[in-house]
Amino acid sequence: MSVLPAAISPFFTALAAGDDATSTASTALTTGGSSKPILVNESCLEFLMMEMVDLMYRTTADSENDKESVFYKLEVLGYQVGQSLVERFTRDRPRFGDTLDVVKFICKDLWTIIFKKQIDNLKTNHRGVYVLQDNNFRWFLRMSTEGGGAEATKKAVPYLWFPCGLIRGALANLGVVSVVIAETTVLPQCTFQIKIAKS
Amino acid sequence: MIYSLYIISKAGGLMYQKDFNEGLAHLTANEYLVFAGTFHGVHAITSKISPVRNSTSSGLEVLEADSFKLYCFQTLTGTKFLIIADPTHANIDLVLRRTYDVYSDYVMKNPFYTPEMPIRSELFDVNIVKLIKQVGG
Numbered sequence: 001m002s003v004l005p006a007a008i009s010p011f012f013t014a015l016a017a018g019d020d021a022t023s024t025a026s027t028a029l030t031t032g033g034s035s036k037p038i039l040v041n042e043s044c045l046e047f048l049m050m051e052m053v054d055l056m057y058r059t060t061a062d063s064e065n066d067k068e069s070v071f072y073k074l075e076v077l078g079y080q081v082g083q084s085l086v087e088r089f090t091r092d093r094p095r096f097g098d099t100l101d102v103v104k105f106i107c108k109d110l111w112t113i114i115f116k117k118q119i120d121n122l123k124t125n126h127r128g129v130y131v132l133q134d135n136n137f138r139w140f141l142r143m144s145t146e147g148g149g150a151e152a153t154k155k156a157v158p159y160l161w162f163p164c165g166l167i168r169g170a171l172a173n174l175g176v177v178s179v180v181i182a183e184t185t186v187l188p189q190c191t192f193q194i195k196i197a198k199s
Numbered sequence: 200m201i202y203s204l205y206i207i208s209k210a211g212g213l214m215y216q217k218d219f220n221e222g223l224a225h226l227t228a229n230e231y232l233v234f235a236g237t238f239h240g241v242h243a244i245t246s247k248i249s250p251v252r253n254s255t256s257s258g259l260e261v262l263e264a265d266s267f268k269l270y271c272f273q274t275l276t277g278t279k280f281l282i283i284a285d286p287t288h289a290n291i292d293l294v295l296r297r298t299y300d301v302y303s304d305y306v307m308k309n310p311f312y313t314p315e316m317p318i319r320s321e322l323f324d325v326n327i328v329k330l331i332k333q334v335g336g
Binding site: 142 | 305310319320321322323
């Protein structure tokens with residue numbers, strides 16, 4: 001189980017432009033002194049992400065009634081990957097002023113690294129609840145069923161659990177403890193709700 | 200003018216069929232399946248009877264008749280894309296390649312799709328129709 005986050009992080013780092021990360025799972029993330037970035041084929045990552053959700057369903061006993069287990073596995077996987085990602089990508093940044101800055105970093109920089117676009121809409125009630133809305137979620141762009149609409153939306157929800165964990169892990173490693181829930185009303189739009197724990 | 204598109208799996212089963220313009224006889228669903236299976240068999244035979252010695256034949260690629268032209272593109276994975284168009288339509292090869300692009304984007308990357316099964320995806324339909332309209336079908 002712990003091999004998988006180590007395998008996934010290099011994919012994300014290599015997608016960031018101008019990064020000199022290697023694409024092998026076992027070696028360190030930076031090779032000092034290499035001039036050209038080694039890039040990873042994006043289709044590989046897409047297929048890996050698709051298969052990851054299927055894998056969790058396959059390896060859970062009685063996965064029909066035990067959605068909690070599948071959610072937990074995907075979320076924890078995302079948590080570890082999120083932690084590693086922020087470790088890597090906040091290296092040259094100045095310190096964060098407050099929690100809002102951290103959330104903005106996730107909306108802009110982290111989302112651009114992973115999904116090549118920023119969060120479209122950020123709302124907050126200034127009391128520890130943030131709502132992030134992505135109107136064109138990259139992983140939903142190819143998902144479609146025959147009827148479209150509600151059926152596709154229901155089947156797409158498990159694919160949001162990994163990004164939930166990603167956000168929670170990123171926040172946690174930057175010092176913010178939170179709970180993240182995701183929902184989608186119509187593909188390809190999705191919303192992530194972050195609840196910051198009171199300190 | 201492009202009349203219709205067929206996608207046949209590597210086992211010979213019909214995965215997708217769509218008519219874009221009137222001009223071909225209307226078949227029942229069963230007849231479409233029979234057509235796909237027959238074509239799969241004929242294609243296999245034609246790839247073995249090339250008269251040129253020691254050549255690897257690609258199998259049937261174009262079938263020309265008075266009132267239509269049938270183009271077949273077989274991918275390296277064994278999936279066949281067929282387009283039936285009127286004899287004057289040019290560049291069908293390009294259209295087949297772009298259909299393959301749409302297929303690999305909206306079918307292969309769709310996690311709700313099981314490989315080798317009939318294609319039931321709204322996004323795929325929408326994009327195929329858009330492509331065919333764009334190339335003047």
